Amino acid sequence: MKDPSFDDSPAAERITRRRALRIAAAAGAAAAAGSAQAREPKRPHDGDAGLLFDATLCVGCRACQTACKEANHLPPDRRAEDGGLYDAPLDLNGTTKNVIRLAVGPGGETEFVKRQCMHCADPACASVCMAGALHKIERGIVAYDEKRCVGCRYCQIACPFNVPKFQWHTALPVIVKCELCRHREEGAACAEVCPRGAVVKGTRGELLAEARRRLAAAPERYQRKVYGESDGGGTNVLYLTSSAVPFDALGLPNLPQHPLPELSESVQHGIYKYGIAPIALWTAVTVIQLRNRKEDHGARREEE
Amino acid sequence: MGSHPRERPLGGKVLTSAMKVLLGLAALWAVMVAIRLLFGLGAMSAQNDGYAWGIWKPLNVVTFTGIAAGAYAVGLVTYLFNRGEYHPLVRSSVMAGAMGYTLAGISVLVDLGRWWNLWVVFWPPAWNLNSVLLEVAGCVLAYTLVLWVEVGPAVLERLAEARSRVVSRLARRLLPELRRRMPFVVATALLLPSMHQSSLGGLFMITETKTHPLWHTSLLSALFLVSCVTMGFGAVVVIENLASLRWGKAIDQKLLARLNAVPAWLALGFVALRLGDLAWRGRLGLVAAGGTHALLFLVEMALFALPGVLLLSARWRANRGNLFGAGLLLLAGGTLYRFDTYLVAYQPSPGWHYFPYVREMLFSLCLAGMGVAAYALFVKLFPILSGVGERGAKAAAPAAPMRIAAGR
Numbered sequence: 001m002k003d004p005s006f007d008d009s010p011a012a013e014r015i016t017r018r019r020a021l022r023i024a025a026a027a028g029a030a031a032a033a034g035s036a037q038a039r040e041p042k043r044p045h046d047g048d049a050g051l052l053f054d055a056t057l058c059v060g061c062r063a064c065q066t067a068c069k070e071a072n073h074l075p076p077d078r079r080a081e082d083g084g085l086y087d088a089p090l091d092l093n094g095t096t097k098n099v100i101r102l103a104v105g106p107g108g109e110t111e112f113v114k115r116q117c118m119h120c121a122d123p124a125c126a127s128v129c130m131a132g133a134l135h136k137i138e139r140g141i142v143a144y145d146e147k148r149c150v151g152c153r154y155c156q157i158a159c160p161f162n163v164p165k166f167q168w169h170t171a172l173p174v175i176v177k178c179e180l181c182r183h184r185e186e187g188a189a190c191a192e193v194c195p196r197g198a199v200v201k202g203t204r205g206e207l208l209a210e211a212r213r214r215l216a217a218a219p220e221r222y223q224r225k226v227y228g229e230s231d232g233g234g235t236n237v238l239y240l241t242s243s244a245v246p247f248d249a250l251g252l253p254n255l256p257q258h259p260l261p262e263l264s265e266s267v268q269h270g271i272y273k274y275g276i277a278p279i280a281l282w283t284a285v286t287v288i289q290l291r292n293r294k295e296d297h298g299a300r301r302e303e304e
Numbered sequence: 305m306g307s308h309p310r311e312r313p314l315g316g317k318v319l320t321s322a323m324k325v326l327l328g329l330a331a332l333w334a335v336m337v338a339i340r341l342l343f344g345l346g347a348m349s350a351q352n353d354g355y356a357w358g359i360w361k362p363l364n365v366v367t368f369t370g371i372a373a374g375a376y377a378v379g380l381v382t383y384l385f386n387r388g389e390y391h392p393l394v395r396s397s398v399m400a401g402a403m404g405y406t407l408a409g410i411s412v413l414v415d416l417g418r419w420w421n422l423w424v425v426f427w428p429p430a431w432n433l434n435s436v437l438l439e440v441a442g443c444v445l446a447y448t449l450v451l452w453v454e455v456g457p458a459v460l461e462r463l464a465e466a467r468s469r470v471v472s473r474l475a476r477r478l479l480p481e482l483r484r485r486m487p488f489v490v491a492t493a494l495l496l497p498s499m500h501q502s503s504l505g506g507l508f509m510i511t512e513t514k515t516h517p518l519w520h521t522s523l524l525s526a527l528f529l530v531s532c533v534t535m536g537f538g539a540v541v542v543i544e545n546l547a548s549l550r551w552g553k554a555i556d557q558k559l560l561a562r563l564n565a566v567p568a569w570l571a572l573g574f575v576a577l578r579l580g581d582l583a584w585r586g587r588l589g590l591v592a593a594g595g596t597h598a599l600l601f602l603v604e605m606a607l608f609a610l611p612g613v614l615l616l617s618a619r620w621r622a623n624r625g626n627l628f629g630a631g632l633l634l635l636a637g638g639t640l641y642r643f644d645t646y647l648v649a650y651q652p653s654p655g656w657h658y659f660p661y662v663r664e665m666l667f668s669l670c671l672a673g674m675g676v677a678a679y680a681l682f683v684k685l686f687p688i689l690s691g692v693g694e695r696g697a698k699a700a701a702p703a704a705p706m707r708i709a710a711g712r
Contacts, residue, residue: 091353092353093353124510126432128434128510129435130425130431130432130437130438131430131431131432131438132431132432146418150417150419151418153417154356154435156353157507157511160512165353171341171342172418173417173418254513261434261510263512265434267506267509267525278498278499281494285490286488288383288384289383289490292386
């Protein structure tokens with residue numbers, strides 16, 4: 001279609017194009033500048049409460065599972081298929097804070113693995129929680145306060161270990177996750193009942209020393225690494241596994257050495273640093289309009 | 305055409321048969337909400353502990369507000385870049401924006417497991433300022449209110465003509481007060497989406513180990529911001545055309561065509577930003593590696609690049625059908641990018657699967673239907689659309705076919 005009225009468009013377009021590009025550039029720059037803002041990582045402390053799980057010792061008796069349910073007054077797990085009560089959960093869920101699963105290594109060797117909250121030094125769940133329902137308390141425990149929880153489930157999205165669980169089939173749900181039996185003076189119930197010493201409790205410093213001692217005593221038996229020492233910035237629950245079943249086969253992901261909240265918090269706080277960018281944008285738009293309004297009023301009066 | 309046409313109420317019958325269908329959907333929706341409230345989220349949604357966010361987030365919240373970003377896109381051009389000629393598009397897009405954000409807010413409320421605790425989000429001592437979601441929540445709520453304030457003048461203009469003397473006097477008194485404060489409202493209306501639309505992408509910055517590297521980048525915020533604006537422009541074109549098809553609204557094709565030079569550059573900028581970012585991170589090989597993720601990535605790129613390139617040509621976009629098509633592509637590209645980021649590229653751990661229940665999808669459909677119904681109601685009662693006749697749709701109807709012919 002031939003349209004003579006488009007004569008006026010090039011000039012107008014040049015302006016919008018240039019300006020549109022500028023928006024994109026500014027947006028990009030804001031994000032890029034943000035990522036440059038370093039954030040202090042929250043480091044693990046030797047005095048924090050933790051667990052050490054040695055997968056080479058676990059025989060899968062699940063005494064820890066039962067002890068956890070008792071100590072935390074959790075209802076028995078109901079099997080989804082027939083609704084029957086076996087109290088044999090397949091994974092962490094809305095009534096299970098601690099579970100034993102079977103892991104298979106690349107060569108077919110098997111090992112039992114215990115799953116519960118890792119109690120990260122710099123937890124992603126607490127970083128994303130809107131009102132701090134998930135938060136660090138004394139002894140490095142990641143605690144949950146249902147009074148501050150709106151059930152948004154961002155913690156489930158953010159946790160690299162998929163630990164927090166939600167109650168999907170009730171009108172009044174809560175987030176369920178291990179809080180290291182913070183209500184018990186004696187500490188974690190799971191570690192008290194283990195017949196093999198596969199899970200032990202203590203301070204992070206003690207547990208790390210114990211893990212290193214075991215590694216040194218039988219180097220050929222283990223993967224030469226204590227998982228959690230620095231993974232994801234460090235966790236208060238530490239793992240050892242046999243040389244035949246690597247950590248990722250246990251369901252422990254390959255994490256960067258820095259805490260996960262580092263990137264998101266740096267970018268977010270970078271963009272909003274001192275509120276400069278938002279205030280500048282708001283002021284610019286207001287000023288432009290007020291100036292226009294003055295001109296407009298003049299023009300309109302002439303028209304009328 | 306001298307000064308731009310004034311907005312007028314569309315008028316006409318409110319309770320059309322289409323409206324009855326939409327009201328039926330609203331009733332169905334209410335039943336579904338009741339089921340969710342009584343039996344928990346699991347009764348309505350296939351969301352699970354692996355995929356804790358299902359389609360209600362990327363669709364009802366992020367896509368609906370992406371469509372609603374027409375208000376933001378038109379606002380940026382009209383107010384920040386000071387191009388007053390786009391004023392006739394403002395009220396319509398603000399109305400659509402108010403609808404989109406209201407639906408998103410309602411959807412979030414239904415999706416919140418412990419909704420009765422929502423007050424903590426508005427209780428400053430409880431705030432965790434590290435939470436991207438806190439920023440999104442506060443900002444989206446504030447912006448929804450601001451959008452309704454922006455709809456205010458249209459409502460008051462109509463009420464000023466009301467038969468009741470009390471109402472009309474009140475409206476006449478409020479109108480100039482509101483108008484005087486509009487610049488501050490508009491500035492807030494441009495600030496808030498800049499913040500939360502980017503943060504809707506920023507939410508996935510923390511899932512470094514769960515989000516596929518083709519999508520996980522520190523530029524997530526910038527990419528979501530740019531793509532919400534391209535979606536907004538697409539939405540304006542699509543809604544204009546639908547209003548024309550349904551109600552015979554006259555379309556100022558020249559104006560729309562000129563406006564859509566902007567998303568051309570933004571869409572191409574989006575493609576450049578993503579490819580450049582992948583190259584910078586040395587991850588371009590993932591695209592060549594094939595597989596579902598690479599394929600979806602390429603489809604996304606095509607859905608941005610195609611309208612981007614085509615819209616560059618002033619002649620091409622002058623055609624009404626072409627521009628409508630480009631608008632749909634812009635919406636599709638932004639929507640796919642949102643679904644991919646929230647669901648497809650998100651991989652919690654092996655063994656988790658999610659596919660929405662039919663009732664879960666129906667929930668979204670009903671919500672969208674309610675939005676359309678409310679939009680129709682508002683444009684019929686209040687002066688929101690420009691290019692419609694003084695006595696309602698009938699007066700404007702003859703003008704529409706001519707415009708279409710001229711457009712082709």
